[in-house]
Structure formats: C-alpha cells, structure tokens
Amino acid sequence: MLYSLAAFRRKKGDTADAEHIEGNTKLEIGWTIAPLFIVMVFAYMGAYSLAETRRVDPQAMIVNVNASQWAWSFEYPDYGFVSTELRLPKDKQVLLRMQSKDVIHSFWVPEFRVKQDIVPGRVTELRITPTLDGAYKVRCAEICGTSHAYMESPVLVLSQTDFMAWATEQQGIAAAAQTPEGKGALLVKSSGCLGCHSIDGSKLVGPTWLGLFGSQVPLSDGTTVTADEAYLAESILNPSAKIVAGFETQAMPAFATLTEEEIANILAYLKTLK
The missing domain is CATH 2.60.40.420 (Cupredoxins -  blue copper proteins)
Incomplete structure (x- = not known):
C-alpha cells in the first residue's frame, strides 16, 4: 500500500487521466480458486473429525x-x-x-x-x-x-x-462393601460428598469427617452439639439447621431424597472414621 501511494501519486503538472486497468482475469480466478480449495480441505477435515467423534461402536x-x-x-x-x-x-x-x-x-x-x-x-x-x-x-x-x-x-x-x-x-x-458401612462408603462417593468433606483430617470446603461421630461440634451461634446419629441425619437432610462454626459461608446442598436406609448406611460409615 505504501509503495502504491508513492509510485502512483499525482505528479506536479500531470493533468492526464489515470491509466484505466480493467482487471486481470487469471489473477482473479487464482485468488478465488485457491482460498476455496483451502476452505474445502478444512471443511473435509472438520467433517471427518466430527463423524469420527460421533461414530457409534456397539461394543463401547x-x-x-x-x-x-x-x-x-x-x-x-x-x-x-x-x-x-x-x-x-x-x-x-x-x-x-x-x-x-x-x-x-x-x-x-x-x-x-x-x-x-x-x-x-x-x-x-x-x-x-x-x-x-x-x-x-x-x-x-x-x-x-x-x-x-x-x-x-x-x-x-x-x-x-x-x-x-x-x-x-x-x-x-x-x-x-455389602455391609452397611461399606454401602455408606460407596454412597458418599457416588453422591459427591468427598468433594467437600475429607476423611483424613485435611481441610476442604466443609468440615472433615475424621473423628466426627461422637465429638463435640462448635456451631456458628456459639453453642455446641454432640455429633450423634440425630444431629448427623439432620445435617444431611437440612444442612442449614445447625451450621458448624467457621463454615457459615459454605452452602451445602440438601440430600432430602435419601432414604432412611441410605442415611443409616452413611451413619454406619461415619462411625468407622476414627
């Protein structure tokens, strides 16, 4: 562009019409065909990759x-x-x-x-x-x-x-894992509980479960509660009923769809984490 501005600028004293260029058919065909070919190659590669991604293997x-x-x-x-x-x-x-x-x-x-x-x-x-x-x-x-x-x-x-x-x-x-505690261990894994609660004492989003059962749990209102079966069952079904001190900003989802047997299995598992 800079070359064109310099080479074809109007010169002093030049009053003639500019040269009329009708175009270059071969060049125009070239710069149309070449990009079209490139686009078609990429389109084929994309279609092949998509088909391969969606290919159904009955033995999957x-x-x-x-x-x-x-x-x-x-x-x-x-x-x-x-x-x-x-x-x-x-x-x-x-x-x-x-x-x-x-x-x-x-x-x-x-x-x-x-x-x-x-x-x-x-x-x-x-x-x-x-x-x-x-x-x-x-x-x-x-x-x-x-x-x-x-x-x-x-x-x-x-x-x-x-x-x-x-x-x-x-x-x-x-x-x-067919015992109640074994079933409870599988249930907490499948429910995603271990994403927030550790079983080794390390700090995660929620309180650790190591040594939880039977311990005294400090609550956000300044009181304490014994982590017995009633408290733990309530915390599973209604987590906001008694919030552990230090975890006021962490919202735990309620697991109200769990059956009594499933809750009992989870409690049996928690009792093993000493």
Missing part, C-alpha cells in the same frame, strides 16, 4: 457420569462399581452417559478436545476414544457455585491389561 464401554456440587463420580455398570476417578482403556470407545444432580455442569478434559454440558433432568451422552495413555483431569467448564474452581477429578488412560487389573480390583472392593 459405558460409564455413567454423575455431576454434583462440586464433585464427579463414575459408575461402571458393566463391572458393578463406582469410582471417584475416571479410568479408561486405551483405543476403546467409551460412551459417557452424564447426569447432574443439581445445577448445570460441563464435562471437560482439555486434552481430549471435547466438552459437553450436563443439564439437570436430562441424560447427556458423549463418545470418546482415548488414544494416548497418561494422566489427565476432568474439570467443570460451567460456573456452578462457590467451589466451581475445585470441581475436578483424575482421568487415567491405561492399557487394556492395566485397566482390567484395576477393574477387577474395584469389583473385589465393591463385593466386600
């Missing part, structure tokens, strides 16, 4: 993904267990059937190049085929509350042999 492994504030849980119906980690076999298609228990979440593993919203009341499906083994993280990509930034879980892509070894181990653990 199913994983039920449960999202809640602010944790993930993964159920493997073919193997009969639930995990807080998403472990996948390499080079095998996986069908993720995803549900939200509360608000909109979004399943996102950046390295997988896919992201899918999870809407309450709907089952959202996503198909992926991991091709590189390694450790990744699934993150929530939709703002879902005060602890949204911490809503992540490990994702491990393993060889088929390593995956089957892990699945077999988890099946054994699940089979042994």
Whole structure:
C-alpha cells in the first residue's frame, strides 16, 4: 500500500487521466480458486473429525457420569462399581452417559478436545476414544457455585491389561462393601460428598469427617452439639439447621431424597472414621 501511494501519486503538472486497468482475469480466478480449495480441505477435515467423534461402536464401554456440587463420580455398570476417578482403556470407545444432580455442569478434559454440558433432568451422552495413555483431569467448564474452581477429578488412560487389573480390583472392593458401612462408603462417593468433606483430617470446603461421630461440634451461634446419629441425619437432610462454626459461608446442598436406609448406611460409615 505504501509503495502504491508513492509510485502512483499525482505528479506536479500531470493533468492526464489515470491509466484505466480493467482487471486481470487469471489473477482473479487464482485468488478465488485457491482460498476455496483451502476452505474445502478444512471443511473435509472438520467433517471427518466430527463423524469420527460421533461414530457409534456397539461394543463401547459405558460409564455413567454423575455431576454434583462440586464433585464427579463414575459408575461402571458393566463391572458393578463406582469410582471417584475416571479410568479408561486405551483405543476403546467409551460412551459417557452424564447426569447432574443439581445445577448445570460441563464435562471437560482439555486434552481430549471435547466438552459437553450436563443439564439437570436430562441424560447427556458423549463418545470418546482415548488414544494416548497418561494422566489427565476432568474439570467443570460451567460456573456452578462457590467451589466451581475445585470441581475436578483424575482421568487415567491405561492399557487394556492395566485397566482390567484395576477393574477387577474395584469389583473385589465393591463385593466386600455389602455391609452397611461399606454401602455408606460407596454412597458418599457416588453422591459427591468427598468433594467437600475429607476423611483424613485435611481441610476442604466443609468440615472433615475424621473423628466426627461422637465429638463435640462448635456451631456458628456459639453453642455446641454432640455429633450423634440425630444431629448427623439432620445435617444431611437440612444442612442449614445447625451450621458448624467457621463454615457459615459454605452452602451445602440438601440430600432430602435419601432414604432412611441410605442415611443409616452413611451413619454406619461415619462411625468407622476414627
């Protein structure tokens, strides 16, 4: 542009008409065909990638993904267990059937190049085929509350042999978890409780469960309460009834849909955390 301004500027004393250029047909065809070809190549690559992403493999492994504030849980119906980690076999298609228990979440593993919203009341499906083994993280990509930034879980892509070894181990653990406390341990994992409450004394969004049962719990109103079965059941069904001191700003969702048996199983599990 600067060259054209200098080379074709009006010169002093020049009163003639400017040169009339009708155009260059070959050049115009060239700069039309070349970009069109480039766009078509990218369109083909995009269409192929989309078709590959949506390709249905009847032998795909199913994983039920449960999202809640602010944790993930993964159920493997073919193997009969639930995990807080998403472990996948390499080079095998996986069908993720995803549900939200509360608000909109979004399943996102950046390295997988896919992201899918999870809407309450709907089952959202996503198909992926991991091709590189390694450790990744699934993150929530939709703002879902005060602890949204911490809503992540490990994702491990393993060889088929390593995956089957892990699945077999988890099946054994699940089979042994048929006692009330065992069922309670599985329930708190699948409900996302461990995203806010630790079982080793470490500080998370909510109070730790280590040594909780039978202890004296200070409340936000200055009183204390014994962490017996009645208090813990009330805290599960109506978390705002008695708020623990120091956690006034953390809003715990109510689990009013839990049955009496499920609550009893959770309480049995809490009693083991000494």
